Amino acid sequence: MRLQFLGTGAAFTLADDNFQSNAVLEADDGRRLLIDCGSDVRWALKAAGLSRQDIDAVYISHLHGDHIGGMEWFGFTSYFCPGTARPDLFLCDALAEPLWHSALKAGMEALDFGRARLDHYFSVHPLPPDGRFRFGGAALDLVPVLHIRAGDGEMWSYGLSIGTAAGPVLFTSDCLSQPERLMPWYRAARLIFHDCDTGPRPGGAHAHYSELSTLPADIKARMWLYHHKDGPLPDARAAGFLGFVRPRQTFDLGPAA
Template sequence: MKLTFAGTGSAFCMAAENFQSNMVLETTPSGNEQPHRLLIDCGSDARHSLRNLGYMPNDFDAVYISHLHSDHIGGLEWMALANYFIFDGHRAKLLAVKELLDPLWEHSLRGGLETSDHGNSQLSSYFDVLPLVAKTGFDWQGLHFDIIPVPHIVTNESTMFSYALFGRGEKKSFFLTTDAIFNPDAHMSLYRKADMIFQDCELGPRHSGVHAHYDELVTLPAEVKAKMWLYHYQAYDKPDAKADGFCGFIEPGQSFDLG
């Protein structure tokens, strides 16, 4: 089983060699010639980043959505229409916590997908929708995922959560933060029990307060940084993460063996 980063950039990254931070989890079960692929988030440049890896929309069995920002869901309209019109109605499973599904349709996808040649449509017209419950997680191809609600944007009026993943395979476990504020008190137990950590990381002079910034992450304990890979960065000059004790910055197209 391997995890490949289709891109490692932030929502606003315009570096020609990079794309938004969406990932492909792939496994080929024993005795099965065809690999199974789970796309983790499907951002607005997914049609380019996936093609860059050699994938088409019908190459995916399932898509997991962590939250509703466009760099994580902006490519779903493309995927839905391409599968319907070009790839013989291929249907992928759409996995997301149930609280996200209504606003995903009503506020992001309905305008482009509701009216079609088969009449008025809904989300289930294009995907096999699997509402998830955060406290129970989900299983995919022998891998169990815990779903971790992590605060992403915190205001006086409300909190926007992203739904991070803690994956447990036969040999390795990993913590994928998705988009989260720096919150070491809440995340430390996950950091310590994970074999690998994939951490979103801001760069640059401005701390937005909605992602962990490199200046904050560098203060983590050495044993945590030693298994932490950094992604979701902007197109600024990168510091020497390895010298600071991290595994490094993930490069676009880089893959990780999850055992």
């Protein structure tokens, strides 16, 4: 399997050579899973030499625009392009209804035959928060992570633990620093791709570089950082990390498991 980052930037990235932090997992059988579908995804796919027709399925981690803003485009191109198969859509069951009713319905409900639903555009596979699905022979486990504390409420995102023959690969998705919750996943993973804010100080939505820098050395030695702000980046390698992922960088994860 291969994991390619279409972009590595934060939600508001405007860098000429970067896009929002969406990725493509290419399975051993050649099928491709788009991990999140943000507002600049059509341009990000094009820059990677890919198109909508090259994507077989979508996984949505949470409902911010840099992760779902391209879903209307993706759904319409699937529906209206002759010969394009209806893609699979994997997501936590708590996200399925608000994805349609709060984000997509207003623009996508009216179709030539009448009122559409989400499953007219996608083959929807809702999953429990601790669920598992298989794609191209690989087992992918949902990893619930706290993204935002909002007063008396919370916003959760759902990362992925990707099963490979050499051991799990952790993709955190957007998350606050929460080593107490993630340490079992950190310890189990042979490779970690971690959300990392590089702003001047920690905020309320993402793990900050200064926070991740305090993790044990053996964890940092298996950790790549992504979802950073535009501009100069810290010397992550000198701090013991594998580094910051580059836009369109591809990782060979080895055979699925």
